[in-house]
Amino acid sequence: MIRVEDLHRHFGGFRAVDGASLTIETGSITGLIGPNGAGKSTLFNVIAGDLAPTSGRVIMDGEDITGLPPHALFHKGLLRTFQLAHEFASMTVRENLMMVPGGQTGETIVNTFFRRGRIAREEAELARKADEVLDFLTIRHLTHEKAGNLSGGQKKLLELGRTMMVDAKVVFLDEVGAGVNRTLLGTIADAITRLNRERGYTFCVIEHDMDFIGKLCDPVIVMAEGKVLAQGSASDIMQNEQVIEAYLGT
Ligand code: ADP
Numbered sequence: 001m002i003r004v005e006d007l008h009r010h011f012g013g014f015r016a017v018d019g020a021s022l023t024i025e026t027g028s029i030t031g032l033i034g035p036n037g038a039g040k041s042t043l044f045n046v047i048a049g050d051l052a053p054t055s056g057r058v059i060m061d062g063e064d065i066t067g068l069p070p071h072a073l074f075h076k077g078l079l080r081t082f083q084l085a086h087e088f089a090s091m092t093v094r095e096n097l098m099m100v101p102g103g104q105t106g107e108t109i110v111n112t113f114f115r116r117g118r119i120a121r122e123e124a125e126l127a128r129k130a131d132e133v134l135d136f137l138t139i140r141h142l143t144h145e146k147a148g149n150l151s152g153g154q155k156k157l158l159e160l161g162r163t164m165m166v167d168a169k170v171v172f173l174d175e176v177g178a179g180v181n182r183t184l185l186g187t188i189a190d191a192i193t194r195l196n197r198e199r200g201y202t203f204c205v206i207e208h209d210m211d212f213i214g215k216l217c218d219p220v221i222v223m224a225e226g227k228v229l230a231q232g233s234a235s236d237i238m239q240n241e242q243v244i245e246a247y248l249g250t
């Protein structure tokens with residue numbers, strides 16, 4: 001689905017991503033691991049259109065998508081999750097979901113005046129979709145909770161839920177388990193698995209928790225110093241001497 005070819009992203013003289021090549025197969029939940037500073041987030045930022053590459057290419061389903069802006073990728077079904085913006089903290093969980101699919105009618109006063117009926121229908125449809133997402137993620141009870149009051153894990157579920165409001169094909173999750181308690185981490189893993197199996201989502205997941213990666217991801221790609229060091233099943237990866245060395249820093 002996604003092929004990254006000899007990707008570089010340098011900051012001044014520093015090579016944060018230094019010739020990384022990898023593929024993310026359609027239908028996979030691909031894990032991306034590596035020590036801090038390995039270039040994982042920078043790689044995500046380049047793939048998702050938030051950072052221009054210094055050189056190299058990103059191909060999606062045979063099409064060169066290198067350097068496309070996030071909204072163009074969004075329309076192709078390539079999404080990354082974002083931490084919820086501060087301004088959304090005072091909105092409810094359902095309102096946050098309903099905000100997602102841009103380009104609604106009703107942006108101008110004229111539209112608002114003439115298309116009131118249509119807007120009401122669109123809103124009702126969005127609300128219905130949002131409720132479906134909340135059911136799927138087992139957080140329907142949080143529908144009217146303000147997003148700012150959610151726990152770290154609940155926020156991650158909401159971020160995942162936002163990808164479900166549009167027709168995502170491939171979703172990039174950066175440190176999905178950071179600051180999330182065990183129970184909710186299980187709920188998140190479950191949601192990812194079900195989105196993968198039932199809705200055909202392809203995932204690429206950066207995470208430090210090897211237990212989480214081991215249970216969820218196949219294959220696992222290891223990055224170190226801006227390059228891909230190894231790729232394989234989680235159990236192969238954990239026995240790979242180069243990988244062990246990279247983590248122990250010896
Ligand atoms: P990871 O996500 O694997 O921990 P990052 O991709 O965040 O690693 O960072 C890789 C390296 O690139 C780090 O050494 C980081 O300090 C550096 N880096 C990331 N973003 C920038 C930036 N905008 N300017 C300068 N250096 C950066």
Ligand code: MG
Nearest residue numbers: 040041042174
């Ligand atoms: Mg990172």
